[in-house]
Amino acid sequence: MPTITEPKLISGNANMPLANAITRRMSMHRGMSQKLVDARVERFNDQEIFVEVYENVRGEDMFIIQSTSNPANDNLMELLIISDALRRSSAARITAVVPYFGYARQDRRTKARTPISAKLVANMMVEAGIERVLTMDLHAAQIQGFFDIPVDNLYASPIFALDILHQFKDSLGDVMVVSPDVGGVARARELAKRINAPLAIVDKRREKPGEIAEMTVIGNVSGKKCIIVDDICDTAGTLCKAAEVLMEHGATEVHSYITHGVLSGPAVERITNSVMKSLVISDSIEPTDAVKAAPNIRILPTAPMFAQAILNIWHGTSVSSLFENETLAPIYEGIL
Incomplete structure (x- = not known):
């Protein structure tokens, strides 16, 4: 019209x-x-x-x-x-x-x-x-x-899928998508379907808010390049801990694709010092100078x-x- x-x-x-x-x-x-x-x-x-x-x-x-x-x-x-x-x-x-x-x-x-x-x-x-x-x-x-x-x-999953297909084009067979909690399985499954990759879940249990008592990996991540996908990364505590657990279970690399990089408090320092090879966020939130300077954080345009x-x-x-x-x-x- x-x-x-x-x-x-x-x-x-x-x-x-x-x-x-x-x-x-x-x-x-x-x-x-x-x-x-x-x-x-x-x-x-x-x-x-x-x-x-x-x-x-x-x-x-x-x-x-x-x-x-x-x-x-x-x-x-x-x-x-x-x-x-x-x-x-x-x-x-x-x-x-x-x-x-x-x-x-x-x-x-x-x-x-x-x-x-x-x-x-x-x-x-x-x-x-x-x-x-x-x-x-x-x-x-x-x-x-x-x-x-x-x-x-x-x-954001279509943008993430395009980026993953480009970044991992030589090793797509080794890629595994990971949901950092049970509540995010639908989001992770959507991305896994787009890139034709298997899916794993990190199940976390909290004793009280802000503290993670235990993490369990559901799925075999041994020898895989794991891609954690979620919508929000705030203080990055859960994300960095999930990356450590995946590496302990045999993952060769851990990358994260997060839509909204809130990244408050110690988040950038945690990510810089973590075992994660890269964190990819969108520019839905204006990145700070610290985020732009972080060596393992990359920003995708929306x-x-x-x-x-x-x-x-x-x-x-x-x-x-x-x-x-x-x-x-x-x-x-x-x-x-």
Whole structure:
């Protein structure tokens, strides 16, 4: 269906490099210049957030690019206030492009008298005027049901699959995909299916939160190049311990592919000193200088996928087509 309005992109301060990369990719796809809407997102002296949009957005199809990563509360408030500013400026539609959806780990009540913060965040986003959400690798897929608006959840596994097929092209027969816990088996199985590799599981048991009492490997990893796949790496304690256990069980190499590199606290130091040969993350969260300098951390770009997804939403065509290697491979040609 032909569209009269142009897609217009605006960004908060959470990940400006990714926002600029998305506009560059969209410029390539469309054969015309695509720039971020001129705006300022600033803080008063008391840290209140203020937004001013300098361009006319009346009747426009608006896309706000903003991960709700650390500092999660500041970035979330920026997203909400930008949306409110656009709604009050008569934008035709507001889509939140949230590469990393914060608070997603609080998706259920784990014990009495605890919140479901992911649902609260969903309510706040809808109340602020957001009419559609585009995100990647939600920690829990059921969060899509917390919204009464369309939610497009992209997957990093097709990008990871393309990279693995390139990096391990001479030894694919030795590759084994590993889930670091039972809860991540579906994600690991999806990647294993894409690269035609076997699957193993590391079963961990905790005595109390933050402490891992015991790890057991389910599957024979002897002589294999193990690839741990997960959606979030925070302090990297579990990841580094899982790598050690796999090496103890006979793995020749351990690599990790993690969608969202939160990498807080001692994470980078742990990864640098670990037995892991490499950690591959996406740029859904802006990497710190320490992450960029780490010798065994590599960053894959998500801008090509998000740029195409935004164009598909604008055109009213399928976003799920980006889940297929055949569709994604041309977009990433020359990048991976």
